Each structure stands twice: as structure tokens, then as C-alpha cells.
Amino acid sequence: MGPMTDAALVLFSGGQDSSVCLAWALDRYDRVETVGFDYGQRHAVELQARQAVRSRLAAGFPRWAGRLGEDHFIEMRGFGAIGGTAMTQERAFEITEKGLPSTYVPGRNLAFLTYAAALADRRGIPVLVGGMCETDYSGYPDCRRDAIDAMERALNLGMAQDFRIETPLMRLTKAQTWGLASRLGGEPLVDLIVRESHTCYRGERGELHAWGHGCGDCPACELRARGWEEWVAGGRPELAA
Template identity: 40%
Template sequence: MNKKKAVVVFSGGQDSTTCLFWAKEKFDEVIAVTFDYNQKHSLEIECAKEICEKYGIEQHILDLSLLNQLAPNALTRDEIKVDENAPTEGTPNTFVDGRNMIFLTYAAVIAKQKGINNIVTGVSQSDFSGYPDCRDVFIKSLNVTLNLAMGYEFDIHTPLMWIDKAQTWHLAYDLGVLDIIEAETLTCYNGIKGEGCKACPACELRNKGYETFKKSL
């Protein structure tokens, strides 16, 4: 019997780590793909490596430094400070143009080479922070494009698409990995693991969701 396998786009953050363990429940074999685009906090990549090594997950780290050159933003440049509030127009300065499209495309190339049809990513339209490449319509569109471009059937899974951060915490709880998500992931835009700096937009979203989740227990 053929094993069901999946490639997970994995950054070491709350969402992608939750998706990683979701995939481990759903598939017989999981491969993590992490992208090094010279992001401001290299600890993000180290965090992803530690999780994969600790829990026995095959990981591939791909060099995408060209993305850093093409799309300067608050996550790649020390001189650009993260917006404290969401802009009234346009995207936040933490948005990296083309990032999810490029990540998923490379993940698809790896998946096809390994004979894998399933790709998992942690994007969410409920908590998408104004990023257009986290929307369901984009994922569905790219899924069709990848199938046509490679002559291969991919299925992009987005387990967080229609749930908010509190529900994402609850999913981690249901999967039995709440402690891992709490202590071992890096979501903070200022590069602090766990609870983070508690001030940047990513930390505020994460911690607000956590408080709502705890009240629901």
C-alpha cells in the first residue's frame, strides 16, 4: 500500500508548527521545507531546525536570498521598523511580495520530485493581517496553476484557513502539542521565542488568541 505523504511549508512559527503536527496526524510521512531568505531573525530557521530534529521530521532548507533583494521590508531590513498598527490603505510593511507564491511553488517542485501530492501551509484568511497571499482564493488559484504548470496533481491543504488564533491554539490543544507551540515556536517579529516581545502585531495576535482560548477551556 502506498503511503500518504505531505510536504509542509515550515517556518517554526505557531501556525506552521501547528500545521506540521496536524499533518503528522493526517499523513503517514511528513517532510518539512523551510526557506532562508535572509530574514532579519535567523533564529527563526534555527527554531525550525530544532523542532524538526527533536521530533524526527525530515527537513529541507532552501536558499531564497534573492527574495530578500527583491522585496525589502520590515522582516528583512534592520532599518525598517515593523508597523505598530495596520495601515488604513495597502498592506503592512511586514508583507513580503510574492513570498507565499514562491514558497508554495518550490514546495510543489520538491513534492513532485518525491512523488508527493499533498502540500500543507499555515495561511489563514481569518487572521491574515491584510496579506493578499493568505486568502483562500489565492490558494485555490495557485493550486490550479501548479497543476497545469507541472502536469501533476497537487492538493494544497490549509487547515487554518477559516479559523482564528484562539481556534488555532485549540487545534494545538486537541493535537496534544500545546506545550510545544507555547514554548518552542517563534512568531514574534522581534525574534523572541515563546510569548515573544508581547508588543509587535504578531505577538498581540498570538497572545490575544491565547487568552481567548484559555477562557474557552
């Protein structure tokens, strides 16, 4: 397969952040493919949310439908088992003795980027897009832009490539992420993300809150709900381009 110079591969979990990143990429690139990972996460329902988000994006946004390419799925349960965290096991959500959240899976984003880069190499795609964020995040060291920059250099050296890793949410708060969704796709995209994306670490899809489905008290739900409330309280502004 020859190189697709105006193409991107989105690391797409089916959560709020990666759904906004997918819309962001579709707004910028002629061809956008997605890749998801099964690492044994407790909230495996997000893997179903991925397809719902993709389907509604294609159906509801004609200008993006023709740009949405193939979806890829990578099984990484062996990697997830190494971490032994609250993200993959029935454990309390807490801060560990290392000062990191118990949901932190060591090196998860680094592993995701390695697999994604290998796939992008074979697909001829020069841009990787991820939802990592260090402004309003859960304390994961591999979400920091310094870590992403180091990973970008390592991948390009190790694969003799010229990949670019885009992180459109890196400097945004969760409230600003809602604003970005609004700018990209208006109320239809905001509604899609509320109803179809999944963030809750417990994997609960029962109650639909104003900000989406979830248990309401795990760290992911609290962060998502707080961002929604701040965005609404601020008048639901769109994020300037």
C-alpha cells in the first residue's frame, strides 16, 4: 500500500476524548482510520461504544462520512494483565504509594502508540492522533506531552519513519473539550458524545446523566461530569479555532 499523505490514524477507545479527537481528525484529514485496543479493561463496554460512535458519525455528518476509513482492533490482554491495576481488576479507585492513581496501567499509552505506529507503517499513514491530555487529567505520566514527544522520536528512529503524533486535547480542560466538540459538530456532535461514548471505569451504561452514561462517582465520571458542569455554567462556549 502506498503512502496516504493526508491521512491519520486515531487511537480510538470509544470514550469522550477519543471521540472528540476522531471528529477533529475527520475535520482535517481526507482519510481517517481508527484503531482500538482490548487490554482486559474493566469497562470493556467502551469497545461496543466505539462502533456506535463511528456509525452515528457516518450517518449524522455527511461531510465526514466519506473520510471515515477502516477500523482496526488489536488484542493486548497479555499486556493489561501485567499492570494489575484498578483499570483491569476489581480494585478500589485510590492513590497508590507511588502517588499515582490505582487506575494507571504502566506504559499503556506508550504500548498503544507502538502498536498504532506499526499499523500506520503498514497502512502508509503518517499521522497518529491520541486523546492524551495533561491540563485536566487523571495523573498518568504517559499522558504528558514530553512523554509523547519522546515516543515520537523513538518511533521515528526505530521505524525509519517521519510520524507526527497529534494530541489536540493536550492543553484543554474537560470543559474546553466539550467546547471543541461543539465547535466541530454543534449540538448533534455534543449529543452523540453524551449518548454514545463511554468513559465510566466501572462500565455502567444504565442511567443517562446530562453528561453521559456512567456510575457518577469513579474518577472518569467525576472528571467528565465536572467538565460538563463548568462548560454549561460558562454558557456552553465553543472553543475558538
